[in-house]
Amino acid sequence: MARKILFEHIDKPGIRGLEGYRAHGGYRSVEKALRTMAPEAVVEEVKKSGLRGRGGAGFPTGMKWSFLAKPEGVPRYLVVNADESEPGTFKDRYLMERIPHLLIEGMVTSSFALGANTAFIYIRGEYFHVARILEQAIGEARAAGWLGRNILGSGFDLDIHVQVGAGAYICGEETALLESLEGKRGNPRLKPPFPAVKGLYQCPTVVNNVETIAAVVPIVNDGGEEYAKVGVGRSTGTKLISAGGNIKRPGVYEIELGLPCDEFINSDEYCGGVDGRAFKAVVPGGSSVPIVPYELFLRTAKGEPRLMSYESLSDGGFVSGTMLGSGGFYAYNDAQCIVRSTWNHARFYHHESCGQCSPCREGTGWLDKVLERLELGEGRAEDIDLLWDIQRKIEGNTICPLGDAAAWPVASAIRHFRDEFEYHVTHREKVKDPRHFAREPFRRTARPQTV
Amino acid sequence: MSARTRPVTTTEGVRPFAFSATALAECRELIARYPEGRSKSALIPILHIAQAENDGWLSVNAMDAVAELLGLRRIEVYEVASFYSMFNLHPVGTYVLDVCRTTPCMLRGSDELIAHLEKKLGIHPGETTKDGMFTLKTVECLGSCGTGPMLQCGARYHEDLTVEKVDRLIDELRARNQRANYTDR
Numbered sequence: 001m002a003r004k005i006l007f008e009h010i011d012k013p014g015i016r017g018l019e020g021y022r023a024h025g026g027y028r029s030v031e032k033a034l035r036t037m038a039p040e041a042v043v044e045e046v047k048k049s050g051l052r053g054r055g056g057a058g059f060p061t062g063m064k065w066s067f068l069a070k071p072e073g074v075p076r077y078l079v080v081n082a083d084e085s086e087p088g089t090f091k092d093r094y095l096m097e098r099i100p101h102l103l104i105e106g107m108v109t110s111s112f113a114l115g116a117n118t119a120f121i122y123i124r125g126e127y128f129h130v131a132r133i134l135e136q137a138i139g140e141a142r143a144a145g146w147l148g149r150n151i152l153g154s155g156f157d158l159d160i161h162v163q164v165g166a167g168a169y170i171c172g173e174e175t176a177l178l179e180s181l182e183g184k185r186g187n188p189r190l191k192p193p194f195p196a197v198k199g200l201y202q203c204p205t206v207v208n209n210v211e212t213i214a215a216v217v218p219i220v221n222d223g224g225e226e227y228a229k230v231g232v233g234r235s236t237g238t239k240l241i242s243a244g245g246n247i248k249r250p251g252v253y254e255i256e257l258g259l260p261c262d263e264f265i266n267s268d269e270y271c272g273g274v275d276g277r278a279f280k281a282v283v284p285g286g287s288s289v290p291i292v293p294y295e296l297f298l299r300t301a302k303g304e305p306r307l308m309s310y311e312s313l314s315d316g317g318f319v320s321g322t323m324l325g326s327g328g329f330y331a332y333n334d335a336q337c338i339v340r341s342t343w344n345h346a347r348f349y350h351h352e353s354c355g356q357c358s359p360c361r362e363g364t365g366w367l368d369k370v371l372e373r374l375e376l377g378e379g380r381a382e383d384i385d386l387l388w389d390i391q392r393k394i395e396g397n398t399i400c401p402l403g404d405a406a407a408w409p410v411a412s413a414i415r416h417f418r419d420e421f422e423y424h425v426t427h428r429e430k431v432k433d434p435r436h437f438a439r440e441p442f443r444r445t446a447r448p449q450t451v
Numbered sequence: 452m453s454a455r456t457r458p459v460t461t462t463e464g465v466r467p468f469a470f471s472a473t474a475l476a477e478c479r480e481l482i483a484r485y486p487e488g489r490s491k492s493a494l495i496p497i498l499h500i501a502q503a504e505n506d507g508w509l510s511v512n513a514m515d516a517v518a519e520l521l522g523l524r525r526i527e528v529y530e531v532a533s534f535y536s537m538f539n540l541h542p543v544g545t546y547v548l549d550v551c552r553t554t555p556c557m558l559r560g561s562d563e564l565i566a567h568l569e570k571k572l573g574i575h576p577g578e579t580t581k582d583g584m585f586t587l588k589t590v591e592c593l594g595s596c597g598t599g600p601m602l603q604c605g606a607r608y609h610e611d612l613t614v615e616k617v618d619r620l621i622d623e624l625r626a627r628n629q630r631a632n633y634t635d636r
Contacts, residue, residue, distance in 0.1 A: 125633065250597030336558060434562065
């Protein structure tokens with residue numbers, strides 16, 4: 001059984017309430033930090049832990065915290081990103097539903113470190129039911145003195161508010177999130193200035209993912225060095241992976257970073273293997289990361305076993321690798337059509353583009369349209385190169401990473417499954433049946449082509 | 452955007468809107484959270500309340516009442532209401548069925564689920580049944596990828612759906628005949 005750090009007590013009865021949470025050592029990190037540590041010492045532990053942002057970008061958390069500007073007389077804010085909208089990702093929801101106090105505790109300890117007296121949890125509107133759970137936990141924590149004025153007699157004050165969104169993927173981008181929290185459309189801001197200097201209400205702000213803030217609890221309890229002993233290389237600690245798609249055991253798993261991919265997808269402790277057919281492809285980190293053929297998920301292009309870590313999953317760059325991303329993992333069996341899935345991805349980004357930048361606003365629409373006609377049996381031979389051209393012109397040409405996120409799934413699908421795209425042009429009648437590969441899986445004509 | 456989902460931009464023939472006393476108290480509590488001069492932050496949470504008080508959609512009357520409450524120009528409210536997918540800018544049924552159609556749900560059969568609902572209810576996504584009971588809406592990833600296909604109705608997620616389960620759900624909702632809102636507790 002692998003080591004659990006965040007989920008050690010998740011199955012204990014009553015863990016959702018304050019009493020049960022306290023019974024299993026809850027709020028120890030607050031006691032330790034507020035009574036025995038200076039705020040800078042907490043930041044130092046987080047730096048030593050090597051913790052990296054768990055929302056998808058993997059930026060070192062301690063470094064992000066150290067960028068926070070501290071001008072005299074200006075409030076600072078901690079904003080927790082609970083917008084969780086990356087397709088394939090449902091780990092934060094699971095954590096907040098089952099062990100909400102872990103997030104609240106992490107927020108108290110982190111806010112103390114950052115010198116923030118007001119913190120917000122920005123949660124996607126569809127998670128209204130989760131927001132209620134958080135509000136209840138906040139109420140319990142306040143009544144018990146873990147929130148409010150002069151916490152533990154330390155002189156540190158903190159209020160936490162839950163803010164609901166209203167359905168917009170883009171609000172997971174941290175500056176769009178701040179715009180939304182200010183009551184505006186979720187249009188990402190131009191950077192610099194970064195939120196650490198000018199964030200919420202133009203004040204210094206740290207925006208962190210739910211899982212990142214939860215990880216601060218064990219880091220403060222046991223020390224950053226202990227946390228860094230778990231994992232592999234620069235991928236320290238554990239990661240929550242939400243697993244879905246055509247696997248036997250979908251769910252949320254806490255893994256030690258560095259777990260072999262083969263073990264994750266095939267062992268009964270995790271995904272339990274394929275749901276009765278054969279695996280075809282994997283998206284390991286949310287819809288924005290490159291899709292890879294099953295073989296390339298198991299082994300790198302050099303033939304080494306691939307590991308569930310930031311470095312190993314991206315080994316080979318975009319030619320043969322992918323990314324750990326948010327940990328939104330989904331696997332495809334051989335009944336699935338890559339063109340249909342790519343069209344679905346493109347339609348998603350088209351729907352979710354905020355419309356500020358022309359390459360994204362227009363480009364996602366073109367990708368959607370061209371992929372639709374290919375999948376519906378109306379494609380042309382030149383469409384595949386056209387798709388390649390469009391995605392290349394979106395990538396890197398937008399204010400925020402949504403443009404890249406729209407481009408990469410298309411690029412990787414063509415790179416690894418070009419023969420399947422070509423089949424859609426040469427077998428237009430066959431692909432008109434929406435389940436065209438369900439009875440007869442697509443047979444590859446050649447080795448995966450790499451571009 | 453098809454004609455059937457076009458926002459209703461007129462106030463003609465649309466019922467007037469006023470917040471109930473409890474809703475107004477809730478709005479005031481929300482506004483008090485934010486620093487001086489930052490009450491606009493309450494806009495999205497208050498729009499959710501207004502939608503729940505206006506039969507599940509935001510009419511111009513409802514949006515104008517929100518603008519007045521927060522001291523905002525009306526356009527500041529319209530531009531936000533029209534950006535976010537959970538706000539309905541046209542009348543909807545007693546139940547809005549938000550069916551997830553994004554890739555992870557698609558891998559688990561959401562295309563078939565949507566096709567079944569279209570047939571069963573006799574409507575396409577964006578439309579409302581003639582009896583005013585159901586609005587079918589396709590939405591993007593709801594963070595329920597391990598339990599798809601799924602749909603959201605009000606504050607509730609209905610997960611691991613099959614044709615049989617969704618048929619039963621429709622029957623239950625029809626029998627209950629009570630509006631479901633995202634803000635339901």
